[in-house]
Amino acid sequence: MVAYILKRILYMLITFFVIVSLSFFAMKLLPGSPYRNAAKLGPELVAQLNHQYGFDKPIPVQYINYLNKVLHGDLGVSFQYEGRTVNSILASKVPVSADLGIEATIIGVLIGIILGAIAALRRGTWLDYGVMVIAVLGISVPSFILAQLMQYYFGVQLRWLPVAKWDGIESHIMPVIALAVGSVAVIARYMRNEMIGVLGSDYIDMARAKGLSRPAVVIKHAMRNSLVPIATIVIPSLMTVITGSLVIENIFAIPGIGDQFVSSIVTNDYPVIMGTTILFSIFFLVGIFLTDLAYGVIDPRIRVAGGDS
Amino acid sequence: MLENILEIKDLRVSFETYAGEVQAVRGVNLELKKGEALAIVGESGSGKSVTSKSIMRLIPSPPGKFKSGEILFEGNDLLKLSEKSMQKMRGSEISMIFQDPMTSLNPTMTVGKQIMEGLKKHQNMNKHDAAQRAVELLELVGIPNPEDRIKQYPHQFSGGMRQRVVIAIALACNPKVLIADEPTTALDVTIQAQILDLMKDLQKKTNTSIILITHDLGVVANMAQRVAVMYGGKIVETGNVDEIFYSPKHPYTWGLLSSMPKLDSKSDELMAIPGTPPDLSNPPKGCPFAARCPHAMKVCTEHMPEYTELSETQKTACWLLDERAPKVEPPETIGVGGAQK
Structure with a gap:
């Protein structure tokens, strides 16, 4: 097991x-300049700024310098916010996004699993069809459409919930729902199919033949x-949540990292773009790693296979 | 005369499908005596597994449906029990061994826990006692190092060992009736013999009544005292083992016996019964075997024959046994070379 974990790391x-390398070079291909009024600054000033930030050096040299700084934990200084390091910007935005993402994921996964299980257990009834209709809608309606519909009806028309911002529990409801609907849909569909397969398997008959009650058979055996395959799609659905949050944070004016990422790309704020990308990729990598470990905890066959290798 | 522990009367089971109603079991009568091993033989789709699952009430409904009949266990009709009372019967009074040990154990639960579940449910054992009993059971079915093995998962066992675990689970609460649905089909031949020996041995020790579902006549000869031959959802012939092997009267039983490979046969080819089993969504009016029977007469396709009692134990449903029918000798190929005893 230890060897397996080391290999994965x-x-x-x-x-x-x-x-990091690919994003660095891709970013250098972005059109535009980091200076807001480059035309007014005049060529001399631009050259001086380029020298100050090291942009006059060849790109491979810039790349090496950047890698060196990243290895020392220094993500640079923002162009747009004077004197603020990327580290401090990220640190101030991450908690908000994490809050949103975690709430949406937990709600999405839980509701998805429950709906999927109910659909499988009540297969062929109106409950099943109802869940599947919700799932198809959830997959096909983009989160930003849903977000705006909710803003209009619950925020503007009915005035039940605040239209935007991120303070107080009421302001969480709409963005979390908008983000979670996609995962609910995906997970409910997977869960239904898995559960139908499992319910038809011999060991479920066997469990019933032992005289276990239906709830015991469903909870302990089915x-x-x-859940084994569900564990693997929690992370992809988390990715949906994160990419979704780029837009959702914008729509609801939530001061999170997604909102920040979008504006940094618009303004060519290189250090913030890179910093955010690095943060996202660390997040994804760790997430995928944890999924594999979780897989092993749920399914003992994988635990052993991993330990042997 | 031994007492009947289980009696099936005119059992009819159907499945609703898109293609219409499939009548899987069409009026089966059977009785199982205390301590006896009864084999139900027949090819795939003859209704033998549906009959056995009906006894456990494990037929999924929908699409499955009991059309009529009674299944009397010690005089009580199982089909009339509530689901709750049925749960008390399953595993404690009647239990079941499934065909494929590779799929009949839950892969995410230790073997010990799977054995203990039934004990906790039916005998109100606490964890400690149940674990102790699980170790005893594994020992009983011949699994070495049971103390370590109960903590392991099914994938850490071989196929034969898994089937031993399945048997241990089935026997955990000392059931009065054990239904074994092709318990050796999924195993290779040497393991098959071991599992059969184990089952015979356990039957002697526990005096459990066994219903053995199989299409392997070798297994029948080895284990059973009585045999019911099923075809097209009906029982076409019953008798004790000697009667079925040495003086079968139904042409389908002849066909089954002929299709068994013989040790002394010089031919490379296996004998087969030509044709396919009847479509049970549109079952034949007369004898279900008529379409494949080499001796079929006009009456066979139109009327189902009644049972003729040939002895106290042997009953056969065939028009050839009618006094007006021509005398037909059974083919020589039914020779009992394949039956080991």
């Missing part, structure tokens, strides 16, 4: 390096086995 480092 090594792969993570390699992946991380590739992501649920756990259906």
Whole structure:
């Protein structure tokens, strides 16, 4: 098991390096300049600024310098916010986004699993069809459409909930729902299919043949086995949540990292773009790693296979 | 005369499908005596598994449906029990061994826990006692190092060992009736013999009545005292083992016996019964075997024959046994070379 974990960590480092390199060069291909009024500054001033930030050096040299700084934990200084380091910007935005993301994921996964299980247990009834209709809608309606519909009806028309901002529990409801609906839909569909397969398997008959009650059969035998594949799609659905949050944070004016990321790209704020990308990629890599570990905890067959390798 | 522990009377089970109603079991009568091993033989789709699952009431409904009949266990009709009372019967009074040990154990639960579940449910054992009993059971079914093995998961066991675990689970609460649905089909031949020996041995020790579902006549000869031959959702012939092997009267039983490979046969080819089983969504009016029977007469396709009692134990449903029918000798190929005893 230890060897397995070490191997996975090594792969993570390699992946991380590739992501940082690719994003660095991709970013250099972005059109535009980081200086807001480059035309008014005049060529001399621009040249001086370029020298100050090291942009006059060839790109490979800039790349090496940047990598060196990243290895020392220094993500640079923002161009847009004078004197603020990228680290401090990220640190102030992350808690808000994490809050939103975690709430949306927990709600999405829980509701998805419950709806999927109910649909499977009541297969072929109106409950099943109802859940599947919700799932298809959830997958096909983009979160930003749903967000704006909710803003209009619950915020503007009915005035039940605040239209935007991020203070107080009421302001969380709409953005969390908008973000979670996609995962609810995906997970409910997976869960339903898994559960139907598991319910038809011999060991469920066997459990019933022991005389266990229906709830005991469902909870002890069917649920756990259906959850194995679900563990692997929690992270992809988390990714949906994160990419979704780029837009949702904008729509609801939530001062999170997604909102920050979008504006940093618009303004060519190189250090913030890179810093955010690095943060996201670390987050994804760790998430995928944890998924694999969780897989092993749920399914003992994988635990052993991993330990042997 | 031994007492009947289980009696099936005119059982009819159907499945609703898109193609219409499939009548899987069409009026089965059977009785199981205390301490006896009864084999139900027949090819795939003959209704033998549906009959056995009906006894456990494990037929999913919908699509499955009991059309009529009674299943009397010690005089009580199982089909009339509430789901709750049925749960008390399953695993404690009647239990079941499934066909494929690779899929009949829950992969995410330790073997010990799977054995203990039934004990906790039916005998109100606490964790400690149940664990102790689980170790005893594994020992009983011949699994070495049971103390360590109960903490392991099914994937850490071989196929034969898993089937031993399944047997241990089935026997955990000392059931009075054990239904074994093709318990050796999924195992390789040497393991098959071991599992059969184990089951025979356990039957002697516990005096459990066994219903053995199989299409393997070798297994029948080895284990059972009585045999019911099923075809097209009906029982076409019953008798004790000697009668079925040495003086079968139904042409389908002849066909089954002929299709068994013989040790002394010089031919490379296996004998087969030509044709396919009847479509039970549109079952034949007469004898279900008529379409494949080499001796079929006009009456066979139109009327189901009544049972003719040939002895106290042997009953056969065939028009050939009618006094007006021509005399037909059973084919020589039914020779009992394949039956080991």
